[in-house]
Amino acid sequence: MxxxxxxxxxxxxxxxxxxxxxxxxxxxxxxxxxxxxxxxxxxxxxxxxxxxxxxxxxxxxxxxxxxxxxxxxxxxxxxxxxxxxxxxxxxxxxxxxxxxxxxxRGIEFPKPELGKVTKTQHEDYKIEMVVEKGLRTPWAIAFLPDGRKLVTEKQGRLRIIGADGKLVEEPVKGIPTIIDHGQGGLMEVAVHPDYEKNGWIYLGFADGTRDGGVKTITAYVRGRIKDGQWTDQEWIWKADQKFYSGVGVHFGTRLIFDKGYIYFPVGERGGWHEAQDVENAKGKIYRLHDDGRVPEDNPKFEGKTPVPGLWSYGHRNPQGLDIDPRDGSIYSTEHGPRGGDELNLIQPGHNYGWPVITYGMNYDGTPISGKTHEEGMDQPVIYWQPSIAACGLSFYRGDKFPKWKNDLFAGALAQQEIRRLRIVDKKVTEQEVILKNIGRVRDVTEAPDGYIYVLLNDPDRVIRLIPAE
CATH class of the missing domain: 1.10.760.10 (Cytochrome c-like domain)
Incomplete structure (x- = not known):
């Protein structure tokens, strides 16, 4: 002792x-x-x-x-x-x-192999290969009602996986101009819950220009796909030009739907203290009507004119976002600095502290802050030391894995893993690594068929988890 x-x-x-x-x-x-x-x-x-x-x-x-x-x-x-x-x-x-x-060092984590059963605490599964070759840096996946799947590639291509499971060779034509810069590029794709009626598909990407030097920030549009062509585009959210930046980090990006609203993050783009300014577009999570209008009941800030759509602030680089199907609570994972990745419960008007409070330090080992708590700033539900590089987040709503029902699955890039989190009364009561060391996990999400789809980088693949039986 x-x-x-x-x-x-x-x-x-x-x-x-x-x-x-x-x-x-x-x-x-x-x-x-x-x-x-x-x-x-x-x-x-x-x-x-x-x-x-x-x-x-x-x-x-x-x-x-x-x-x-x-x-x-x-x-x-x-x-x-x-x-x-x-x-x-x-x-x-x-x-x-x-x-x-x-x-x-002494723990053996589940490293699944094709054709073999992987055992975990509550469920056993196998992996199936969905797309083994042909993708380059896949970032997000979304599902169409007819069985097709949409996959974004960071470099700026929107790809389709046919209902037969084959990757369509030609990408969707006519999507917005994408600035592939640093960590940014074509990132999120999301399908409207009423897609069969309205056909809307949403994209989150690095918008900007290369004229006179790169200037970018995360933006969101919606449009439709007809005969392999992007059409009917509408801007959903675009920042004022004064907030565009030449740095290549912290774009954030995910998008979820809830009762006619959409929620999405924009990273702080390396502008640490800009995350604390409610009049600055960076380091925020937004809520809009699904057509881009600003809801009248969004948070107000006395003496301030918040950037349109602002829902919460003090964020660094959120790349995971989902809603608890049991009570409608919104959770986000965000990349912290070294030792400071977080799972946050997102609430309107709340300040999540970056960079005034943090559980991390700079990647080079130099300090950031001596504070982990401050009045008026929310604590994370949990944080990860060492950092896992959190990316992709999804509650499991399906029936294929009944013992995982309503558990939260978080992907990780650096640690190359998926973590299963059980949340009870808004607290994490279980945490388990269910997959490890088969690639950088860029996205993990439940599909309409009840299986869990995983996008991997290095190597670039799409796999899915199916019950062992």
Whole structure:
């Protein structure tokens, strides 16, 4: 057993003579902590930090206090005079990452293979190949009533999988101009719930221009497909030109329908603090009527004129969005920084904190914020350390997997996995990795036939999960 207070230091020079402000977190750990806890955190004089055994409390708050205040009786030096709250918070994230990575080393995750049964906690399944070749960076999938499927390719093509399961060679012609830039391109496709009556199909993509340098932001349109041609296009949401940006990150993008409304995110495009400005288009989730009109009962902000359609703000890069079929609650997954991916319960007018509060740090190991809580800012339902690169989100509504009914399935790019989440009273009561290491999971969604479809990148494929029986 060990104590969270045993983060002692072996120093070759007085603390006051050293400058830690420019160091990355792993460098700070090596300088201040590795002498007692080992370079790999596995222990020494101060004990292991990765075995999950904590004698005097293991919460983040207790760990931060130990690093900050020290413990004279245990020989623990207080670091509050040389590290600020941001650096101390980053040390906690670093320790948590290493702790969870150590725990996972001995775990065998389900890696399904064609023709073989994959066993999970509640259901067993097999995978079937839907499209093995011919797609390039598939991003989203949607289903037409006649059995055809629509798949977006990031580079700017809308593809059709025929009712016979074969990929149509020619992409849909005449779709909007797509700017394939950084993380952006042609991303979302969604089919209107009343498609058989109105034929509407919605696209979310990087809109913009390359004239005089790339300028883009996420936009949404709807249109119809007739004889392989995109027609009848209408703009649903398009930002003011002043919000277009040349950076290549954080476009967000998904779209869901609910009772005549649509909900969709727009990422903060690397403009961190713009996510906190309700008059700025970036870092928001929107609600509109399905024809693009702004509902009169959308949130109001005293003294502010919010960007039209704004529903919630303080978001970084949401790429998962769905509605709980039991109570209509909206959930979103968003890419955080390193160690800060989140599942959020989306509520009107609420602020989700980015970048004022976060459970992550920069990818290079430098700090972002020392705060994880702030009055008036919502906490995530859960967050992931290490980050999973959350992408794609779907509640299971079908009958093919009855023991998964109403569970939430979250895809992950970096961790190449699908996580099944059981939500009870808006809290996650179970979390299980049901698929691992067969590709980067870009989208996971339930289909009308009750099977679960998965879009993979590297390699670019479409598979589906079917019951083992």
């Amino acid at each position: 060990k104590s969270a207070h045993l983060l002692a230091v072996a120093l070759v020079a007085p603390l006051s003579a050293q400058d830690f402000s420019k160091m990355k977190t792993d460098q700070v750990f090596q300088q201040l902590c590795s002498g007692c806890h080992g370079q790999d955190l596995s222990g020494g004089q101060g004990g292991s930090l990765i075995d999950g055994e904590w004698k005097h409390g293991s919460s983040d708050e207790e760990l931060m206090k130990s690093i900050k205040e020290g413990n004279e009786q245990l020989g623990m030096t207080p670091f509050k005079t040389v590290l600020d709250d941001r650096q101390i918070r980053s040390l906690v994230i670093f320790i948590r990452e290493k702790e969870k990575q150590a725990k996972e």
